[in-house]
Amino acid sequence: LVFCSTITSLFKCFPQGKCHLFLQKLGFGITSCLESFHRKYHYVNQKMTWTDAQSYCREKYNDLATFESMEDIEKLSRPNMDNDMIWMGLYDDPNSWIVNLGNDTNSWRWSATETTSRTGYDNWSAGQPNYDQGKDLCVRMLSGGSWTDTFCTEERYFACYEG
Numbered sequence: 541l542v543f544c545s546t547i548t549s550l551f552k553c554f555p556q557g558k559c560h561l562f563l564q565k566l567g568f569g570i571t572s573c574l575e576s577f578h579r580k581y582h583y584v585n586q587k588m589t590w591t592d593a594q595s596y597c598r599e600k601y602n603d604l605a606t607f608e609s610m611e612d613i614e615k616l617s618r619p620n621m622d623n624d625m626i627w628m629g630l631y632d633d634p635n636s637w638i639v640n641l642g643n644d645t646n647s648w649r650w651s652a653t654e655t656t657s658r659t660g661y662d663n664w665s666a667g668q669p670n671y672d673q674g675k676d677l678c679v680r681m682l683s684g685g686s687w688t689d690t691f692c693t694e695e696r697y698f699a700c701y702e703g
């Protein structure tokens with residue numbers, strides 16, 4: 541959200557003609573912001589392992605959900621009584637594990653791109669990710685929207701997205 545509002549405020553200075561250079565440098569950021577604007581999220585009311593959920597989303601929509609801002613997370617509509625944790629499209633490459641998810645080289649990958657984050661956005665719960673000796677390789681989202689890494693073989697409801 542901060543990321544997108546920064547870009548929006550830069551657009552406001554455009555009439556004075558002073559922001560062309562900034563906008564060129566932020567071109568990639570704008571693309572990401574617009575993609576995020578067009579995203580639609582779908583809650584799937586079936587319990588599956590992370591890998592099966594990924595296959596389901598790839599067949600019916602684009603992929604397991606990518607979230608690049610709190611605004612993205614707020615777009616996902618979940619059933620009122622759902623306090624369960626759900627699968628989202630983030631997973632870990634155990635060969636290059638490091639604790640942080642940033643826009644630098646690290647082990648966290650979005651399913652949709654098979655690459656690490658473009659924006660560096662994350663919403664980890666306190667103390668997460670904790671890797672658990674290499675067994676926590678898939679990411680689930682709590683009802684409040686924060687993330688924890690866990691076993692991929694758990695069967696959970698999940699979120700897909702398109703756009």
Ligand SMILES: [Ca+2]
Binds near residue numbers: 669670672689690
């Ligand atoms: Ca964990």
